[in-house]
Amino acid sequence: MATALKTIAVPEVTPAHADAWHQVVTASMAEDLPGVPPPTRNQSYARLSRPGPGSRLLTWLAYDTGGGRTRPMGAATLRLFDRLGQEHLAETELHVHPDARRRGIGTRLLSAVVDEARSQGRRSLIAEAPASGAADLFCVRNGFRRALTLHHLLLSLEEVHRGWLDELTGADQPGYRTAAWNGTVPDTLADTFAAAKNAMNGMPTGDRDHGALSWDAERVRAVAAVVAGRGDTLLTVAAVHDDESDGTARIAGFTEIVIPGGTAARARQYDTAVVPAHRGHGLGVWLKAHMLRRLHDEYPQVTEVETDNAADNTHMLAVNEQLGFRRQRTSHEYRLTLTERKEPA
Missing domain, CATH: 3.40.630.30 (Gcn5-related N-acetyltransferase (GNAT))
Structure with a gap:
């Protein structure tokens, strides 16, 4: 034909x-x-x-x-x-x-x-391709260079014991309390949440030429509005540190989950970050365990959570694997240089 x-x-x-x-x-x-x-x-x-x-x-x-x-x-x-x-x-x-x-x-x-x-x-064009597949070869043939390797992980919530989550979330975290919300961050926490989002600029990005992204309250609200506009459900759990010196409540870390369509069986991990000054206290596992408990209690139709981590983000990989995430596949992010980087005069 x-x-x-x-x-x-x-x-x-x-x-x-x-x-x-x-x-x-x-x-x-x-x-x-x-x-x-x-x-x-x-x-x-x-x-x-x-x-x-x-x-x-x-x-x-x-x-x-x-x-x-x-x-x-x-x-x-x-x-x-x-x-x-x-x-x-x-x-x-x-x-x-x-x-x-x-x-x-x-x-x-x-x-x-x-x-x-x-x-x-x-200056740069980014594309993602499954490792060792047709798209991987297509990128190489067309002049893209490998910039970052991602491990994709999946957690079966049916294999996570609710009592174990109670143990993880019940562990003492002196100086911290949790705050949780659906959709847009409460106004009282918007500025400090945006500041915590900026901690993601320190995450490994390989040779992606990713640039630095500045978060503010307006951008945080705009992202939540886009997620809601797509019909998805955005859940956030944050660790709040109350500064006794000035009485200010500041977000020390957070984790986000999106449920596609609000009813999907597989949820997606969005951002997770701990502000540098608050690292080393186990907040990553503590926050993610709180989120998994929310899914167990409030969204029983969710049976899986998917996430991805840069291969060199060993700390977050360890956190996820401690919680039961298992590696499913690997992909590569490729970068095509369109124009040369201009150094400041």
Whole structure:
């Protein structure tokens, strides 16, 4: 049967575009990431139409128009970061339907992505690929260099004894108490929560050229609004330190979980960080145990939690493995240099 390939840039994502994206991604993930649940159609549309704050998302679709019908065969996005400290950075996600591979679709989509990233003045383009797979080889062939290795871990909550979580959360943490909320941080903690978020700038990022990200209360609220707008549930547990010298309550660490659609069986670990001045007290395990207890008690439909850690983030890997997370797979983040880094004069 004759085939004809057509690649289009999507000026504004509609439900029909999101459905085409969803078809390609579902087939691609079934081939490359068996066992990893693909997004639902609603989640695909929400993701494409509501990018995170401080960024823009551009979309391309490739169709096979031969044989009198139109079938989506490839999809790509380019996320352009506009926030201060990351204006040089862009990320891409690219999928090709297994039935349409080795026909130049991926190359054509990548060319469109790279041209646009360059035209937007970006210095680095980041892409993630499962280790030792077709996407891994595609990145290497197209000039990307490996920047970071990620271990993906999964926790089965059915294997975590509720009594053990009580023991972990009941352990004495002198000088600290917990605060928990759903969605947006309470106003009284917004500024100190943003300050704690800045502790993530010290996490390993390999050679990603990630830049430094500055958090404030406005950005914290904006991220929560995006998560809610996608129909997901954001849970946060924080460790609060009450400073006796001035009576100020400051967040010393936190952990976040997102439940896709609010009802999914597999939750996703978002950010976890402990402020440097408060490290060495076991707050990471303590906070994560509190979060797992919340899931047990308030969200019984959640049976799994997935997370990922940089391979050289040995401390957080140890925390997660102590709680029962097990390594499922490995992926690599690749960086394509678009323009040379300019050193300050």
